Amino acid sequence: MSNLDKSTALSLLRQMMVIRDFEETADKLCLRGKVPGGMHNSSGQEAVAVGTLSAIAKDDVIATTHRSHHHTLAKGYSAKSVMAELFTKATGISHGRGGSMHLAEVTEGHFGGNGIVGAGVGIAMGAALGIQHIGDKKIAVGFVGDGGMNTGRTWESINMASIWKLPLIILVDNNQYAVETFVGRVTGGGDLAKRASGFGLPAYNIDGQDVLEVRKYVTEARERALAGEGPTFINALTYRYYGHNVGEKGQYRTQEEIAQWRTTQDPIDKFTGVVISSGFATQAEVDELRASVRKEIDEAVAYAESSPEPEIASITQGVDSGKLGVQL
């Protein structure tokens, strides 16, 4: 924390606030039928996204999960372009083709969210293999949830990354529930870092509610990857405040458990405390920051609502390379 400067601190705080406000706003719009296909709310998991994305370079690759709004916003995409994608509008990050679950911009290293449990690590491992083959000075991050920790493909990918020393970070965005299943009930051995270390790579269990801790571990892992020393496994313990999907009734955990995480482990509250105690901002300035975020999200909703639907005539764009002559 000693090398944390004011502008970085305020940027980290603001990004987490943007994600929280975005998600809570989008959740309400989804219940009103404005978001085709539903969405997965990442409120509570802001520090994992912001800590990770703030520690990697703009052209590093990420591949994520079904819950990817926070990763996408933290990668630097505007609330406008992400909200417009949720509304499947032409101005969205995926040009209205993807919606909430398929936010992607492959030309800029965002290899997308997807609907397959544990797929993010495999996709990122492939990207890391390509990076190594070409000899680029960049890395790939594969996000995976705790549910994806019990899929074969995830561990096949980790094994290959280990033996080939690929520039990969496996980042477990561990919100503790695979839909309705508590991670503690389904983790043989009980310790994910210990399981990963059996594949011969450095593996850590860290506090995913502490943005600086996430940032520190990812910074070190990236340096290792760039130095040719191979992949790192980081299991960031976090918590989601809402259901697996919007509108879920959520009878598999208690309201008391949710309240406990919200009141004692909230990543934004915790980091606000750091910002104020370090003298980077007063409470009044933090409140102003929150108000500016509120305005930004309101503008994002207005932008999404007023944006055009994709043109029917453009429906074949992105289906192929453009060289096959696919026509309606």
Added chain:
Amino acid sequence: MEEIFVPALGMAMDNAMLLEWLKQPGDTVNAGDVVAVIETDKTTLDLPAETSGVLGKHRYAANEEVPAGNTIAVVLAPGEVE
């Protein structure tokens, strides 16, 4: 003023049937009280109030179809009018 509305659930939910009103206009409601019961193509669902106050008008009748996302009633805080 809290709007009680039919939530859009699932991939392609268009309408719900308003099965029953459990609170009448002018009734006092407490946060958590079920105000109405609806039926979607998959399930029946209780719609609770999240705040306490007085229930406003019924905007739909029992056994009427309600488009997903539409408000069926509001809960008025002291001093508020519909």
